[in-house]
Amino acid sequence: MITTTNKSAAAFDSFFLQHGEEAGEHFRNHVELVVDALAGVFQDMERPFEGKTVHDIQQELRMVLDLPEEPQSLHEVLREIEGPVIKNSLHVSHERSMAHLHCPPVLPGVLAELIIGALNQSMDSWDQSPAATYVEEGLTDYFSGLIGFSERGDGVFTSGGTQSNYMGLLLARDSFCLSKWNHAVQRDGLPEPFKKMRVLCSAEAHFSVKKSVAQLGLGEQAVVPVPVLEDHRMDPEKLRSIVERLELEGLLPFAIVSTCGTTDYGSIDPLESLAGLCEEKGLWLHVDAAYGAGLLLSEQHGDKLAGINRADSVTLDFHKWLYQPISCGMFLVKDRKHLRLLSHHADYLNPVEDEEEGILNLVNKSIQTTRRFDALKVLMTLKVLGTRLLGRMVDRTMEVARFAAEELEHRDHFHVENPLPELSTVVFQYQPDGNRTVSDLNRNIQQTLFNKGEAVIAKTSVKGETYLKFTLLNPRTSEEDVLSVIDEIEYTAKQILGGTPQ
Incomplete structure (x- = not known):
């Protein structure tokens, strides 16, 4: 005989981890829905950022933040957040995401997060x-x-x-x-x-x-x-x-x-x-x-x-x-x-x-x-x-940072503040001919790149002036990726200086 209390408890079952074969299958189905949603976004990820404005993202999130009184299916919620939340996030695993000390996570770490959350120790x-x-x-x-x-x-x-x-x-x-x-x-x-x-x-x-x-x-x-x-x-x-x-x-x-x-x-x-x-x-x-x-x-x-x-x-x-x-x-x-x-x-x-x-x-x-x-x-x-492969990943990012510094040094209009990078960051400034305020230009370059979503780089301050920065943590970022981003910086600077709309 099932008591009223047991029936009430049973209404909560589908929202918790439980023991038993049926419960295991239920958990597996939910995890697969999440994996499918993420895999679809990563499969189509051509840029490190969608390039939406602050206003656009806030507007898209309004519906997501309308919280219901009654349950929604996980499938429905995932479909609802796919664009406003997942796609509008910064994709730190992209090779041209090189702004902050914000690394691409390795798969064992990502999968461990699922175990950590499920065990909840x-x-x-x-x-x-x-x-x-x-x-x-x-x-x-x-x-x-x-x-x-x-x-x-x-x-x-x-x-x-x-x-x-x-x-x-x-x-x-x-x-x-x-x-x-x-x-x-x-x-x-x-x-x-x-x-x-x-x-x-x-x-x-x-x-x-x-x-x-x-x-x-x-x-x-x-x-x-x-x-x-x-x-x-x-x-x-x-x-x-x-x-x-x-x-x-x-x-x-x-x-x-x-x-x-x-x-x-x-x-x-x-x-x-x-x-x-x-x-x-x-x-x-x-x-x-x-x-x-x-x-x-x-x-x-x-x-x-x-x-x-x-x-x-x-x-x-x-x-x-x-x-x-x-x-x-x-x-x-x-x-x-x-x-x-x-x-x-x-x-x-x-x-x-x-x-x-x-x-x-x-x-x-x-x-x-x-x-x-x-x-x-x-x-x-x-x-x-293994520790050896992880060490090689670190060494590879330092190798690419040295390449980036050398490439910037060889190009006109770039000044590199640390031409011999100690680790994997490179601080530099685009310095055109003429009297234009260099700080404003470099800030504009960084923001324009971010808003276009083609490359994500950082800005910092050196002796009161705005400089640009590569933070190269992704061992998958290649010399070709660095060249592509530097080309984009040059192109963007010339467009801004020429008054051409972006």
């Missing part, structure tokens, strides 16, 4: 993620070893570089307060002299350094920028002189952030020199390798990371140069004892008794509670592709 406590906990631990151990940390190294998956940089500076702040004043910030708040504390970083460091320091209660004024050399690396001599000047002024430098792959130029600060100064002065060294971490697998350029093993903490991003779907990052520390500065015990989640019994609850290492099982994407990618 929560990475805070072991009893919510029994296998996933140890997959994550194994991968943090693996990358800790690649960095060159000893068995005392440890880490945790994060949402990306901003969160990892925040964690590095949080631990640096609290470790400094504990060692200098025996003051536990976690328990007692910031100590009285906190306004004297200072963080130093390159003038071209990621904005998340300043943002993190502000969120940590020290204020943006606590970040001291260090000038860069002509190759856009932090100047180690200027760094030393600034640290010593701060000390003479009675201020308290406690951390240096070294960037391993700046957003614009891919520049790598001199890690060995910075590590030596930190060891001499007792400063915390955090390395932001959100971009440059791809070199960990490179066979040709891995030596560029020399000295990273001397850091106290490191940021890695896998949704940049390890080709993972967003989001997927990692934070590593040289000595796991520092992670205890993050730990809070909740009786329902990670009681002290669990720790005494050797049960691993990853919430003890994270500033997040609920977290996704992102480690599965990395595991599947490393196993399906």
